[in-house]
Amino acid sequence: MSxxxxxxxxxxxxxxxxxxxxxxxxxxxxxxREPNHLELAMYSVMWSEHCSYKSSRVHLKRFPTEAxxxxxxxxxxxxxxxxGDGIALAMRIESHNHPSAIxxxxxxxxxxxxxxxxxxxxxxxxxxxxDPLRFGPLDDARSRWIAEGxxxxxxxxxxxxxxxxxxxEVVFDETYQDNPLVNxxxxxxxxxxxxxxxxxxxxxxxxxxxxxxTGRDGIGGVSVLASAGFSDDESDAAKRxxxxxxxxxxEKRLIEACLALLDAGYVVGIQDLGGAGLACAxxxxxxxxxxxMDVYVRAVPQREEGMEPFEIMTSESQERMLAIVEPANLxxxxxxxxxxxxLATVIGTVTEGGALRLLDCDGSESASDDxxxxxxxxxxxxxxxxxxxxxxxxxxDLSERRxxxxxALDAGDCGADLLAMLCDTTWxxxxxDHQLFLNTVEAPGGDAAVLRLKHPVTGADTGxxxxxxxxxxxxxxxxxxxTGALATVVESVMNLATVGARPVALVNCLNFGNPEHPEVxxxxxxxxxxxxxxxxxxxxxxxxxxxxxxxxxxxxxxxPTPVVATLGxxxxxxxxxxxxxxxEGGRLLLLGATVPELSGSLWARNRGHREGTLPAVDxxxxxxxxxxxxxxxVEGLVDGAHDVSSGGIGLALAEMAVRSGVGVNxxxxxxxxxxxxxxxxxxxxxxxxxxxxxxxxxAEAAGVAVTQLGAAMGDRIAVKGLLDVPLVxxxxxxxxxxxxxxxxxxxxx
Amino acid sequence: MGATVGVVLFPGSNCxxxxxxxxxxxxxxxxxxWHDDSNLGDVDAVVVPGGFAHGDYLRPGAIARFSPxxxxxxxxxxxxxxxxxxxxxxxxxxxxxxxxxxxxxxxxLKFRCGPSRLRVETTDSVLTSAASIGxxxxxxINHFEGNYTCSAETLAELRAEDRVVVRYVDNPNxxxxxxxxxxxxxxxxxxxxxxxxxxxxxxxxSTDGVVMLRSLLxxxxxx
Numbered sequence: 020m021s022x023x024x025x026x027x028x029x030x031x032x033x034x035x036x037x038x039x040x041x042x043x044x045x046x047x048x049x050x051x052r053e054p055n056h057l058e059l060a061m062y063s064v065m066w067s068e069h070c071s072y073k074s075s076r077v078h079l080k081r082f083p084t085e086a087x088x089x090x091x092x093x094x095x096x097x098x099x100x101x102x103g104d105g106i107a108l109a110m111r112i113e114s115h116n117h118p119s120a121i122x123x124x125x126x127x128x129x130x131x132x133x134x135x136x137x138x139x140x141x142x143x144x145x146x147x148x149x150d151p152l153r154f155g156p157l158d159d160a161r162s163r164w165i166a167e168g169x170x171x172x173x174x175x176x177x178x179x180x181x182x183x184x185x186x187x188e189v190v191f192d193e194t195y196q197d198n199p200l201v202n203x204x205x206x207x208x209x210x211x212x213x214x215x216x217x218x219x220x221x222x223x224x225x226x227x228x229x230x231x232x233t234g235r236d237g238i239g240g241v242s243v244l245a246s247a248g249f250s251d252d253e254s255d256a257a258k259r260x261x262x263x264x265x266x267x268x269x270e271k272r273l274i275e276a277c278l279a280l281l282d283a284g285y286v287v288g289i290q291d292l293g294g295a296g297l298a299c300a301x302x303x304x305x306x307x308x309x310x311x312m313d314v315y316v317r318a319v320p321q322r323e324e325g326m327e328p329f330e331i332m333t334s335e336s337q338e339r340m341l342a343i344v345e346p347a348n349l350x351x352x353x354x355x356x357x358x359x360x361x362l363a364t365v366i367g368t369v370t371e372g373g374a375l376r377l378l379d380c381d382g383s384e385s386a387s388d389d390x391x392x393x394x395x396x397x398x399x400x401x402x403x404x405x406x407x408x409x410x411x412x413x414x415x416d417l418s419e420r421r422x423x424x425x426x427a428l429d430a431g432d433c434g435a436d437l438l439a440m441l442c443d444t445t446w447x448x449x450x451x452d453h454q455l456f457l458n459t460v461e462a463p464g465g466d467a468a469v470l471r472l473k474h475p476v477t478g479a480d481t482g483x484x485x486x487x488x489x490x491x492x493x494x495x496x497x498x499x500x501x502t503g504a505l506a507t508v509v510e511s512v513m514n515l516a517t518v519g520a521r522p523v524a525l526v527n528c529l530n531f532g533n534p535e536h537p538e539v540x541x542x543x544x545x546x547x548x549x550x551x552x553x554x555x556x557x558x559x560x561x562x563x564x565x566x567x568x569x570x571x572x573x574x575x576x577x578x579p580t581p582v583v584a585t586l587g588x589x590x591x592x593x594x595x596x597x598x599x600x601x602x603e604g605g606r607l608l609l610l611g612a613t614v615p616e617l618s619g620s621l622w623a624r625n626r627g628h629r630e631g632t633l634p635a636v637d638x639x640x641x642x643x644x645x646x647x648x649x650x651x652x653v654e655g656l657v658d659g660a661h662d663v664s665s666g667g668i669g670l671a672l673a674e675m676a677v678r679s680g681v682g683v684n685x686x687x688x689x690x691x692x693x694x695x696x697x698x699x700x701x702x703x704x705x706x707x708x709x710x711x712x713x714x715x716x717x718a719e720a721a722g723v724a725v726t727q728l729g730a731a732m733g734d735r736i737a738v739k740g741l742l743d744v745p746l747v748x749x750x751x752x753x754x755x756x757x758x759x760x761x762x763x764x765x766x767x768x
Numbered sequence: 769m770g771a772t773v774g775v776v777l778f779p780g781s782n783c784x785x786x787x788x789x790x791x792x793x794x795x796x797x798x799x800x801x802w803h804d805d806s807n808l809g810d811v812d813a814v815v816v817p818g819g820f821a822h823g824d825y826l827r828p829g830a831i832a833r834f835s836p837x838x839x840x841x842x843x844x845x846x847x848x849x850x851x852x853x854x855x856x857x858x859x860x861x862x863x864x865x866x867x868x869x870x871x872x873x874x875x876x877l878k879f880r881c882g883p884s885r886l887r888v889e890t891t892d893s894v895l896t897s898a899a900s901i902g903x904x905x906x907x908x909i910n911h912f913e914g915n916y917t918c919s920a921e922t923l924a925e926l927r928a929e930d931r932v933v934v935r936y937v938d939n940p941n942x943x944x945x946x947x948x949x950x951x952x953x954x955x956x957x958x959x960x961x962x963x964x965x966x967x968x969x970x971x972x973x974s975t976d977g978v979v980m981l982r983s984l985l986x987x988x989x990x991x
Contacts, residue, residue: 181819452881
């Protein structure tokens with residue numbers, strides 16, 4: 020029977036659950052019968068955009084994912100790379116955009132909880148979080164409410180769970196009004212031999228549910244929230260019960276218990292429960308292991324009475340893990356969990372074949388067939404998920420748009436334009452514990468965070484460092500998603516270079532609008548191609564990613580916002596990197612050539628201009644600049660280093676000045692275009708006067724364009740012929756912007 | 769040298785290994801003390817570290833004070849043993865009445881993590897014996913409930929008995945009389961909100977915490 024022509028109540032159910040008629044027909048074909056309500060609920064969450072990547076999967080295959088140091092690539096809970104000394108690093112990025120729009124504090128908090136589980140499920144101890152955050156404009160009250168709530172949520176959960184938040188981004192722009200982007204990145208370290216994958220094996224082994232009880236919170240979170248846009252306030256408010264509530268204390272104990280179980284070797288496989296809850300964890304572990312599983316639905320500890328099997332299987336209650344354990348080890352597993360006060364319950368058994376059977380019993384009696392309330396091929400929830408080749412099309416007026424360059428706009432007052440760009444994010448980062456574990460060498464606010472690399476078990480200092488940066492630029496990508504994404508990769512490589520790190524691996528979070536709009540699919544495809552080109556050039560494997568679609572509000576898609584989080588390694592970390600800093604009397608050198616083009620820049624956006632053509636990225640030149648900067652930093656030849664990106668040379672100089680309390684006196688910048696252009700592959704270094712010729716010689720030998728901009732000195736920010744503002748004014752604007760806008764808001768949580 | 773420093777571990781603690789690392793860098797041995805254990809074993813000093821013991825649920829330290837280990841810590845303190853509570857550990861020690869006063873939410877009603885400057889007010893404590901009065905130490909803070917408060921009588925007593933150990937140079941949280949740390953009447957129990965262990969390595973930006981940790985190890989070595 021086809022549902023397409025049938026409008027019976029069953030058909031209404033699948034549509035209400037977010038499944039199309041065609042998808043319903045596929046399920047009927049897989050099962051050879053109509054699914055019951057429980058089975059339908061499981062397919063609806065597992066085949067949601069959020070879980071299945073059904074719109075993006077065909078494009079994601081184009082990312083380069085391999086390198087000799089990659090131990091686990093995309094598709095597992097986290098990507099893993101070898102970082103030397105027997106240490107592996109697991110990392111992943113996720114989005115929690117829609118929950119955070121509805122309920123900012125809990126949306127952000129549970130985003131942290133979820134990403135942490137992805138990391139420690141691999142056997143890694145989480146050591147760092149980063150939060151790339153994007154909100155609507157500061158003059159919008161609701162956007163301020165969202166920003167304050169999200170930051171409180173990150174602070175409340177991240178600090179309490181005991182993982183430092185060492186970086187991220189904070190961006191305010193009208194494109195994110197009503198649809199903020201709350202991305203969250205986590206990295207963890209593990210000894211090579213503790214690496215464990217989320218798969219079940221060994222017929223007769225037990226599935227043990229660890230952590231919180233299961234309630235009715237978050238049922239359908241991935242299908243209701245994450246896979247649809249926003250319409251109006253009233254229906255958004257009605258979605259609030261789909262947002263879960265986080266408990267960082269439960270998570271902290273869960274981390275310790277799971278790592279203890281893994282250290283003891285008691286776990287065959289382990290999987291976190293995130294989106295789609297038990298439906299996802301049981302089917303994913305079984306299908307990865309090529310086995311089946313009997314799940315005793317009534318054995319699941321419940322926090323509410325009268326829960327239906329479909330509610331138990333799709334609940335997104337937080338702070339839960341599923342471990343696959345040999346029966347002989349069960350008592351030891353339970354003992355470790357008791358020590359950490361973590362609830363542990365056998366809820367299933369690994370079986371032969373590939374069937375996931377759901378039994379309405381608690382497993383204490385023999386699993387008789389008449390207790391089966393649902394049965395489906397475990398792999399069908401994943402491998403048979405729909406795969407869409409959605410239509411894509413460039414905007415019809417693309418060539419007209421690209422012809423309208425921002426260079427045609429009036430110059431205006433460069434000093435005032437510069438002051439309007441300055442924004443210190445300390446208001447955000449000071450609410451995060453960014454120092455725990457005694458690793459943090461370069462704190463949030465610099466170009467990249469730097470951590471000491473210690474062995475995860477022995478604590479031995481390797482003498483080397485890890486560097487992390489997260490980068491995204493919706494203004495570039497709105498003008499040209501391909502070149503914008505490519506330039507984003509270049510920016511991340513440059514950020515790593517300024518702290519002396521070489522790039523090693525990257526994960527991405529692709530935040531886009533409604534994939535049913537061909538223009539959005541074109542943006543996604545273009546961005547993937549641009550990012551792939553950059554990663555391929557730099558030899559940077561993409562070891563994981565997340566796609567967040569349906570970021571739209573009131574019929575308008577957000578600007579395409581691919582975000583990258585990149586890992587770098589510092590081969591010898593014996594001193595702190597110079598940082599975004601000036602030293603009085605130092606000479607300022609621009610490394611790399613400026614393409615005089617303002618389209619896509621912050622300057623242009625501040626005038627409402629969002630068209631034109633991005634300057635082409637010269638990858639070879641950018642790589643030469645990055646390598647030179649890295650070498651200069653590692654050899655200790657510079658007193659300050661800062662990449663040039665948003666806001667161009669002007670903002671880069673001003674940020675160095677306000678962070679050091681030292682002014683700048685510059686010349687040789689032709690006009691406002693050169694001052695604020697954002698062409699990729701540049702950095703500014705502050706060099707002691709007596710070393711200037713040496714550094715210029717190094718640049719020339721490396722074939723890098725070098726411009727002597729001027730000197731670090733005095734109490735003004737001055738660029739000859741363009742601007743001259745008191746340093747104190749710039750510092751006030753920079754430091755006070757967020758406290759003034761957000762400081763008096765309500766306090767949540 | 770060679771002192772053994774017991775570091776209490778509650779569920780929800782998170783600075784315990786940081787304290788172990790910092791004291792071991794100075795030649796001591798760190799030993800974790802499980803919250804459910806009422807026997808400290810052979811330790812020369814006790815640190816109650818930072819974190820969120822029992823999730824800070826109910827109130828920071830309110831549940832942790834009832835842990836079996838705290839009874840043993842109280843006995844150790846009564847015997848004159850050096851005991852230091854850092855951040856959440858300070859909160860636990862006030863809840864356990866090993867130190868006077870209480871810590872309420874920061875005046876700004878925000879969590880604050882970042883550098884702070886402390887002025888050493890007395891060297892007659894197990895945490896400051898190696899410092900000098902008036903020294904200004906740069907030591908990070910990391911707390912939501914660090915706003916020290918006490919009754920007027922207690923404050924007068926703390927001042928009269930020279931028991932304010934460190935004060936903030938720029939009060940970040942509204943603490944009464946800029947108090948960042950206090951000690952017991954016996955001067956062997958000290959609590960402070962800033963984290964000396966986070967200022968114990970050149971790469972972390974400050975080593976000003978080392979003088980405090982050395983003071984503690986010196987006191988431990990006397991036992």
